[in-house]
Amino acid sequence: MLLSFVYLSIFSQSKIIVKSSGDQSVISNASVTCNNKLLGRTDASGVLNFRSKCNKVEVSAKGYFEDDVVVDKVMEVFLAKADPKTKNIQTVILEDKSDPRALEILRKINENYKQNSPLSLDSYSFKSYEKISLDFDEDSIKAYNAYIANRIDSLKSLPEQPMKAQERKDSLESVNLMKLVGKSKMFLWERASQSLYSKKYGEKTNILDNKIAGLKEPIYELMAFRSNRNVIPKEIKEENRNLYRFFLTDSIEIEGRQNYVIRFRQVDYKQAVNRRKFNGYLYVDKETYALKKIESNSKIKSEGSITSIWKPIENKWFLVKENYKLKMGSTSFDTEDSSDKNKSKEEKEADKNARKKFGSYAFATADYFDFKTPIEEKPQDFKGYTIDVKNSDGNLIDQYRTENLTDREVTTYSKIDSLSSKYKLDQKAKALTGLLKGKIRVGMVDFDLARIIGYNKYEHFRFGAGAKLNEKFNKYISPDAYFAYGIYDKDFKYGVGVDIRTTLQKNSFFRVEYFDDVMAAGRFSENLWNFRMKIMNSGVALNNGVFFGYEGFKVSYENDITNGLTVNVAAKRTQEESKFAYDYKGLGSQFDVTSSTITLKYSPNSKNIMTPTGKYTYEQSLPEVYLNYEQGFKSFDGDFNFSRFDALFVHNFKTKLGVTGVRAYGGIIVGDAPIWKNFTMNGLGKGNGGLNFNLTSYLGFATMEGGEYYNDKFVGAYLTHRLPWYFKSFGKNVSSFDFIYRGTIGDMKNPEFHQFEFKKLDHLYNELGLEWNNFLSSQFNLGFFYRVGHYNTPKFKDNFAIQFKLKLLGF
Incomplete structure (x- = not known):
């Protein structure tokens, strides 16, 4: 017991080393306090051993500015001298480039990160x-x-002023x-x-x-x-390397292990703002090149700091402590x-x-x-x-x-x-969380923000509203309705439905709905896509004026079989009619369609939580696979037998050559079906002879005219590769370049069955692009695309397109 007590007394202590930031000399007699209670003073070697339950301690010494530090086994603090005649105006004299030795250590940190991560273990808790x-x-x-x-x-x-009761309250x-x-x-x-x-x-x-x-x-x-426990800190990520300058300054022993000490500062940190030469430091384990500790401060100290500390367990490095302080405003x-209204502008x-x-x-x-x-x-x-x-x-x-x-x-x-x-703090909190899903919550009603306004070539501007009764109405039953009005076609559209949950433990519900609406012909299935993907693809039919109307009802059931596998089965009966001059095989342009659909989504790495409002995916991770199979029947008064299948695969991966993203998709339809059951090739261009300028979409082609090509079978690919070269123009964002390739090819077996003007796309359509990420340090990406191969034309502007993309939408 005595040995155990002595052991705990020694090894529960913390050691702090206090030095001068100017010449790295030790500072003796420096005070270390916690909540204004003195824990001790440093000795002649600038060292103090102490025990404290505080998360942070304050360090001060005569003639130096105070600083604070997160408590750890070993800490090193550098205090700046408080002589205003010299230090307040002293320029930081440091080379405006990183120490090659520090960069080599950072490279090895990234190289060994997976090996050092707890995720390389078979299991842990x-x-x-x-x-x-x-x-x-x-x-x-x-x-x-x-x-x-x-x-x-x-x-x-x-003097007491006369006030109304409400004003006084x-x-x-x-x-x-x-x-x-x-x-x-x-x-x-x-x-x-x-x-x-x-x-x-x-x-x-x-x-x-x-x-x-x-x-x-x-x-x-x-x-x-989510904390940053399995995430590489942004300060050492390769893509942020040009935001900082790194300097190997020291080595230190912590719990019997040697550590490199690397200090860093922002590239625009040219002067000693608030007496600080560096924004922070890294402790790197010499043996494994694992991060032991990182402290990152804002350029101005009062604006915040972040400290993270790791420790080795079974030769893997687990995060044991995080401490954040971030300024939110004043x-x-x-x-x-304020009642004095007679003051001048200067006053x-x-x-x-x-x-x-x-x-x-x-x-x-x-x-x-x-x-x-x-x-x-x-x-x-x-x-x-x-x-x-x-x-x-x-x-x-x-x-x-x-x-x-x-x-x-x-x-x-x-x-x-x-x-x-x-x-009403509860109601206000729920309203804020609703915005994450594109909804405004008012009591028991959720209003759909995506339905307020839209634009397409058929309706032009489309105004509307959508509402759904939430769990405050009933935990198991949730009715909803929407309506819309097109400015150009001067017609109302609407839909009503109800979800009936079978359990509150996971995503499992029946749905019944009735609708009367319009849609662009040949749209690729978006079943089970999340809100971000749908928003990104919402402009895919912006320049496609080939629309059809559909009216009918649908019954479906959706269930999450596992965390990563979702299935949706549906049956519907609709009356569908073209909104353009069209005749299919001499049968006219209006048909009755009876069909059933099964949709599978496989997203093994995405992370979800069940909430009272339903499943919430808080981290969408790739790869993902989407499969849709629709079968049309002549039974139940349907006009056609057909089978329609489409699939989408999305993934990205990182190598030493950069980050590569893959989006592969395709579809096929067999049997009799009108043109809108086939596939349009997702052109985004206007096709009016002018400059092609458009917003990016999930599956669109910048240089292709909208509504021009239709196929009954096709395959397509969207490939992007981010070069491992990151640069800074101005501001705080780092820019980079992506090379992009988009291609598609297909065929139409009997184009003569469809009596309207279109082309089949039976040769490989290619466009190449270069996208500037964080264009001029903004939150937008600017892309330039050019059409090559079989569909290239002699005119440059016909082959060229410019695209804008909101960075938030991601790959």
Whole structure:
């Protein structure tokens, strides 16, 4: 017992080394404090050994600016001298290029990342405790409380003004809220979870408990928040290499292992803003080239910092601690009575500059513990979606806390909870999460943002609205309806339906719907596509004026067989009619169609969580496969027997030569069917002889005229390759270039059956492109495309196209 006590006393200690940032000399007698309590002072060698439960400690020394550091086994802090005559104006004299030795170490970090990652193990498990809050920093809290006290005293001294009852009530509530912010945080959320991994069964996360100040119901989308534990930090990613300059400055021993110390700074960090030469540092294990620790600070210290710490377990490096502080903005208050309207413009500007400003920050801490590897791999432990919620009422969270709540945090729960019903915090939180899915939530109704406005060549502008009753109406039954009006065709379209869930544990429901609407002919199936993919492909028919109308009903059933496999089966009966001059085999342009469809989606690496509103995919990972098979019947008064099949495969992979993306797709239809059951080749061009300028789409061709080609069978490919060359124009974004190839080929067996003007595409159609990602540091990609091969024409502008793409849409 005595030996154990001595062991714990020695090895639970932390060691801090304090040096001068100028000449790297040690600083003795530096104070190390936690919450204003002195933990000790450094000795003659600049070293202090101490024990503390604090996550962060403050370091100060006479003649130097203060700094803080996240507590670890070994810490190294560099303090800058506080001589304003020299340091405040001193230019940082560093070469504007990285140290080749540091770059070589970074290359080896990336090269060995997979080998060092816990994901290279056969299995493991661990628990985590995470806490996120929104608050002032310590200095602002004191200043804020002092300001509020003075403000209230000054208001009391003013002559009492006649006020209406509501105005007086609002004034009192405003003062109470100002006082509340001084005593508690603005937001507080805690989560405890258990993470499992098996090479055979994949990842699984069990939410052990969850608690949010002011909310009675959990926010499942927030529960799916992902840390960076299996992600390479952005500071060392190859594509961000040109944003920083790296310097190998030191080596240090931590827990018996030697580490390289690499310091880095932003490329535009030319002067010692806030007395700092570097934005952060990396500790790299010499033996394995694994990250031991990273601290990354904003260019201006007060704007935030991020610290992550790893430790080796079974020769793999597990993340054990994260600490974030990010500035979210500033709150300002008038120091003068705003009722004085007779002030000059200059006086008003002076008042604006004199307003008190208090910085608000997002704070996040995470502790990972109870590591086990290997573990017993039971199939039942990995069933269901990636995230399972075991408990979410907050009653068990104190069992998993790795530190006690502060008085301010305890006050946050009691005070914010009391305001929740008054200010309808639950409803507002649900409304914000609805926006993630393209919906606006008002009580028990979700309004579909995608149906408000649209544009196509047949209707021109299309205005409408869509609404769906959510789980507040009924957990199992959810009716919905929409309507739309086309400006050009001057006609109304509508649809009504209802979903009936069979369980609340996963995505499983029946659907019945009736509709009367129009659609571009030959659209590729988008069944089970997610919201982002549909938005990206929404402009694929922008210049296709070949439309047909459809009216009828449909019955379907959808079920997630596993986390990665979804099946949808449907039967429908419709009356379909061309909206253009058309005749099929002398039978006219209006037909009755009876068919059944089966759709499969396989997405083995995507991560999902079940919420009261349905399944939420919080991380879409490739590869993905989509299969559709539709069978038409002459029975049930149908006019045609036909079989229609289409498939889409999406994947990307990274090599030393860059990142390659693959999108392969195709389709075939056999039997009798009108032209709109066949496949259009997804041209995006206008075909009017002018410059082709369009927005990118998921399956479209920039240089092809819209609605020009139709096939009854085809295959297509979309290939993109990102060059491993990253550069910076201006701003904070890194730019790169993608080479793009799009190609398709097919045939039409009996084009004479379809009496309208079109072409079959029976030779290989090729277009090559170069896309500039983050064009001029914006959030847009700019692409230039040129048609080559059989369909190339003598005129340059006929073969050339320019495309814009919102980067958020991704590959």
